[in-house]
Amino acid sequence: MKKLFSLISLLMIAAMILSACATPEVKEVIKTIEVEKKVVETVEVEKKVIETVEVQKEVPAERAVVRLSGWASSPEETALLQGLLLDFTAANPDIVVKYEPITGDYWQQLKTSIASGVEPDVFYMDIFQYPAFAKDDVLLPMDDLMAREGMKRDDFIPSLIDAFSTDGKTYGIPKDFNTLGLFYNKALFEKAGLKEPTDDWTWDDLKAAAEKLSDPANNIYGLGVPADAGRFPIFVFQNGGMVMSDDFSDTTLDTPAVAEAAQFYTDFRKNKIGAIPADLGEGWQGTLFGKGQLAMVYEGGWLIPYLTKQFPDTQYGVVLPPAGPKGEGNLIFTVSYSISKNTKNPEAAMRVVNFLTNEASQMKVLESGFALPTRISLKDSDYLKSNAASSAIFRGALDGAKPFMWGLVGSDVNDQMGKALERVYLENQAVDAALKQAAEVIRQKLAEAK
Amino acid sequence: MATTALAQTDRHKAARRRKWREALTAYGFLAPYLFIFLTFTVFAIGYAFYLSFTRYNLLKPPEFWGLEGYRRVLCLEALLPRAADAGPLVCDDLFIRKALPNTILYTVIVVPAQTILSLILAFAMDQNLRFRRLFRTIFYLPSVTSSVVISIIFIWLFSPQGVVNQIFGLNINWLNDKNYAFYTIMLLNVFTTSGTMMLILLAGLQDIPVAIYEAAAMDGANKLQSLWHITIPMLRPVIFFVVTVGVIGCFQVFDQIYVMTAGGPLDSTTTVAYLIYKWAFRDTAVKMGQASALAFVLALIIMAVTMIQRKFIEGSGSVSS
Numbered sequence: 001m002k003k004l005f006s007l008i009s010l011l012m013i014a015a016m017i018l019s020a021c022a023t024p025e026v027k028e029v030i031k032t033i034e035v036e037k038k039v040v041e042t043v044e045v046e047k048k049v050i051e052t053v054e055v056q057k058e059v060p061a062e063r064a065v066v067r068l069s070g071w072a073s074s075p076e077e078t079a080l081l082q083g084l085l086l087d088f089t090a091a092n093p094d095i096v097v098k099y100e101p102i103t104g105d106y107w108q109q110l111k112t113s114i115a116s117g118v119e120p121d122v123f124y125m126d127i128f129q130y131p132a133f134a135k136d137d138v139l140l141p142m143d144d145l146m147a148r149e150g151m152k153r154d155d156f157i158p159s160l161i162d163a164f165s166t167d168g169k170t171y172g173i174p175k176d177f178n179t180l181g182l183f184y185n186k187a188l189f190e191k192a193g194l195k196e197p198t199d200d201w202t203w204d205d206l207k208a209a210a211e212k213l214s215d216p217a218n219n220i221y222g223l224g225v226p227a228d229a230g231r232f233p234i235f236v237f238q239n240g241g242m243v244m245s246d247d248f249s250d251t252t253l254d255t256p257a258v259a260e261a262a263q264f265y266t267d268f269r270k271n272k273i274g275a276i277p278a279d280l281g282e283g284w285q286g287t288l289f290g291k292g293q294l295a296m297v298y299e300g301g302w303l304i305p306y307l308t309k310q311f312p313d314t315q316y317g318v319v320l321p322p323a324g325p326k327g328e329g330n331l332i333f334t335v336s337y338s339i340s341k342n343t344k345n346p347e348a349a350m351r352v353v354n355f356l357t358n359e360a361s362q363m364k365v366l367e368s369g370f371a372l373p374t375r376i377s378l379k380d381s382d383y384l385k386s387n388a389a390s391s392a393i394f395r396g397a398l399d400g401a402k403p404f405m406w407g408l409v410g411s412d413v414n415d416q417m418g419k420a421l422e423r424v425y426l427e428n429q430a431v432d433a434a435l436k437q438a439a440e441v442i443r444q445k446l447a448e449a450k
Numbered sequence: 451m452a453t454t455a456l457a458q459t460d461r462h463k464a465a466r467r468r469k470w471r472e473a474l475t476a477y478g479f480l481a482p483y484l485f486i487f488l489t490f491t492v493f494a495i496g497y498a499f500y501l502s503f504t505r506y507n508l509l510k511p512p513e514f515w516g517l518e519g520y521r522r523v524l525c526l527e528a529l530l531p532r533a534a535d536a537g538p539l540v541c542d543d544l545f546i547r548k549a550l551p552n553t554i555l556y557t558v559i560v561v562p563a564q565t566i567l568s569l570i571l572a573f574a575m576d577q578n579l580r581f582r583r584l585f586r587t588i589f590y591l592p593s594v595t596s597s598v599v600i601s602i603i604f605i606w607l608f609s610p611q612g613v614v615n616q617i618f619g620l621n622i623n624w625l626n627d628k629n630y631a632f633y634t635i636m637l638l639n640v641f642t643t644s645g646t647m648m649l650i651l652l653a654g655l656q657d658i659p660v661a662i663y664e665a666a667a668m669d670g671a672n673k674l675q676s677l678w679h680i681t682i683p684m685l686r687p688v689i690f691f692v693v694t695v696g697v698i699g700c701f702q703v704f705d706q707i708y709v710m711t712a713g714g715p716l717d718s719t720t721t722v723a724y725l726i727y728k729w730a731f732r733d734t735a736v737k738m739g740q741a742s743a744l745a746f747v748l749a750l751i752i753m754a755v756t757m758i759q760r761k762f763i764e765g766s767g768s769v770s771s
Binding site: 422 | 508509510537538540541610612623628714715716731733735736
């Protein structure tokens with residue numbers, strides 16, 4: 001009896017261990033079945049496709065598997081991508097795309113999967129993270145594959161595709177982008193008796209309007225000026241300054257052009273015609289704009305669906321950021337589809353990327369309102385013509401815009417820029433001293449990263 | 451004679467076989483746990499130890515560089531006077547300048563506060579109060595709630611227009627002011643952990659034999675005297691346990707900081723555990739090796755502090771735990 005019992009327990013343990021090892025394969029099978037199921041589902045709507053699918057099943061040709069990963073920012077966006085992938089599967093029955101969204105910390109998971117050699121074939125690549133990936137040679141140069149697919153660099157907005165290029169090679173096809181626009185609250189402008197902003201505004205107009213719009217007694221301020229490295233640099237660019245040197249080997253935060261921009265930026269709060277979100281008890285200025293506590297904010301296209309959902313009654317407009325003494329300046333936030341250098345199916349992966357970034361797919365993304373298309377040909381699309389807000393954000397990439405990217409130690413540059421502004425705001429440190437301190441720490445980080 | 455000897459060896463053999471079978475069964479039952487323990491604890495710690503001697507950014511294979519990672523973590527040259535025109539430091543002084551002092555400050559304030567508060571609560575719950583069970587449940591509730599949820603509730607309570615400011619008529623930006631942010635998080639931690647500690651202390655209190663108190667009362671000891679001379683000494687092992695767990699928890703504080711302040715404002719809430727996370731995952735230039743080195747430095751600190759505590763609290767001749 002005892003013998004039998006111990007034998008059974010041993011067997012059970014063996015089964016557990018074995019099954020633990022076998023799970024990935026089981027999962028894979030389930031996943032492919034899922035994809036096929038979905039195809040059949042669409043099939044019911046379109047009879048034409050049914051036949052092709054069935055033919056495909058009779059001839060079980062070897063199908064290339066392409067794993068695709070990205071972060072999942074909203075259920076709607078995920079559904080949109082899955083819809084596009086479904087279209088792709090219908091058009092390319094010889095390729096199986098396995099969509100594996102990463103929830104939680106995307107970069108942590110992507111980097112650890114690269115470290116253990118199990119990264120997806122195609123994945124999202126943010127421009128901010130791109131330098132480290134490009135430097136350590138984990139991305140596949142795409143130029144030859146692009147030629148095969150009939151894709152041209154010129155099809156894409158130059159500032160975007162250039163951002164994902166290193167040493168003349170393309171390492172990512174931009175999937176969408178955002179820039180900053182000046183969002184303004186129409187009701188508050190009307191109340192203050194001001195004319196609404198235009199694309200031709202300058203710093204002086206911005207300051208004059210902020211003065212009139214502010215009403216500190218009622219917790220209303222003219223402009224949001226957060227200690228945020230994702231907002232402040234546009235003032236630097238508009239003042240002819242730079243954050244980093246051209247080759248990202250040094251920082252230029254301690255130059256006069258940056259100091260002037262920082263002075264102008266931080267003076268809004270000093271003169272009580274601007275505020276940081278924390279002053280008004282929020283983490284993000286978008287919420288305060290929706291509530292009508294900030295009359296103007298610099299934000300990207302992501303604010304549009306947020307306002308529609310959370311603050312449908314707030315009437316607002318969007319214009320290009322007002323020009324500074326040295327002209328236009330903007331930040332580009334962009335994400336590409338990049339291919340892993342270790343992919344077994346580079347051609348299939350490229351075909352997926354091509355499909356997801358082609359004009360038809362990008363038109364669908366644009367119409368959904370989630371993101372802006374990266375193809376230059378969509379500049380004159382009807383959607384942008386009839387949506388002034390999106391159009392302003394789109395045009396932001398065309399003149400004087402630089403990618404939101406500070407090289408290898410980007411997160412440190414961001415931290416230090418934010419901290420320099422915080423020290424000015426919270427500790428009354430002089431602007432010059434704050435920036436000099438930031439530059440010193442960044443140089444230390446650059447020396448460490450060497 | 452011969453037959454009995456044979457029977458005896460047979461019996462021996464059977465006994466040995468049974469023993470062997472029993473051991474096999476035992477290991478069989480242990481195997482799943484051992485498998486998990488060896489892969490996810492022993493192997494992981496061993497690998498981290500190896501990584502602490504390498505430069506590793508996850509994208510490239512680790513590259514051995516000896517003690518350089520430890521040197522960069524400790525960054526002792528940041529404490530020395532430096533010439534104004536000296537080149538940039540090649541090490542990260544965040545640990546020595548911010549994370550370590552912050553963590554020590556945090557432990558020094560939180561551990562006594564939570565121990566004293568939970569002692570008071572335990573004494574109160576040990577009396578014959580009405581609704582004693584209800585109170586126990588209420589005091590224990592914060593400990594069973596997810597720390598992330600409580601952190602988010604605290605963000606609301608302590609926002610500039612939040613309940614705390616409204617009630618006390620203050621205008622403090624608790625979590626965005628470097629003079630207050632860290633203390634707000636300390637308050638949160640005292641609030642969430644004292645429930646569990648109360649429970650442990652309460653169990654300890656109820657373990658003290660009533661006879662000792664009775665004997666003391668016969669000899670004319672008053673309540674305060676019996677508290678000081680009986681309860682506290684008898685509770686020593688339990689207090690040691692509570693303080694040790696508290697110190698370890700404080701040295702490793704992470705989730706509240708991750709949720710509430712992300713180490714800011716101006717690094718005023720950056721602790722050692724948060725710094726490890728920042729280096730290992732949050733920075734664009736990942737410093738996995740350096741982060742592993744810091745993890746071992748932290749482990750050494752915790753070990754040292756725990757040993758010192760043992761000396762102080764357990765003392766000589768006390769009840770061994």
